Amino acid sequence: IGTPGRLLDLNSRKVLDLSQFKTLVLDEFDRMLDMGFVHDVKRIIGSMDQRKQTMLFSATLDRTQKDLIGNILENPITVKVSQGNSTGDNIDQDIIKISNGEDKFKVLLNMVSSEEYDRVLLFEETKHKASRLCKKLNNAGISSDQIHGNKSQNARQRALNSFKQGEIKVLVATDVAARGIDVSDISHVINYQVPMTFDSYIHRIGRTGRAGKTGKAYTFVD
Structure with a gap:
């Protein structure tokens, strides 16, 4: 578990070998893009030669995110955990x-x-x-x-x-x-x-x- 920049740093110093990981989880995906981590995310994906599964979690989903998802995932499945008012009825x-x-x-x-x-x-x-x-x-x-x-x-x-x-x-x-x-x-x-x-x-x-x-x-x- 780590930030994109930290994971890339560890990988470059041979402390971590991203090519050995098969699953990638991107939490707060929308915020990652807002903070400018898109290039780091792409580099991480490019380093994961054995990647079989990618999961992205986001409270919001806009066109920019959809475009990037289309580039990094094949036949993605969308799962919505709430309906109606996105801010919560409670x-x-x-x-x-x-x-x-x-x-x-x-x-x-x-x-x-x-x-x-x-x-x-x-x-x-x-x-x-x-x-x-x-x-x-x-x-x-x-x-x-x-x-x-x-x-x-x-x-x-x-x-x-x-x-x-x-x-x-x-x-x-x-x-x-x-x-x-x-x-x-x-x-x-x-x-x-x-x-x-x-x-x-x-x-x-x-x-x-x-x-x-x-x-x-x-x-x-x-």
Whole structure:
């Protein structure tokens, strides 16, 4: 299990021999393409001389992905695990309209201070904004931590473990860092800004309402 770049690095240093593997699994395939890993994925496929099976998992599927799938797979079979609303019927979604002159952070603080907000995944646009928001929450008495690209893997794992164990109430995250989050009991997802794309929105709010449970997702609109 590894990122495309890391696998290619290990293969080039003869630490790993990709030609001996018969099955390739590409998880979060749509995000891989968004992050520019398409060439790395093609190189990995080209190195797998004995590849017999390829499985791709994605929350979304657009024309770019379909074109690439057509190039790397033969007679692919599509399996859909949900129907209807792609955002999930068990997720209560709403917007929080911020009026001119209204203190956005105070609105957020009032929300997460409620006992109803048991385990909150809070999305910010950038890692710098995530750091600032996390600091403000902690200063206001809301136990919080953060995961983003400026944090080491160990620091991100510690933050995630604290979140899972209920030691912190709010986990502030960026889109990329949140991709590996697998916590079954997230009560709320909050978008502090409107996501740039609908696909990003789907991925974000999909972190709540899992395993048959209900969840709530709120998006701040300035």
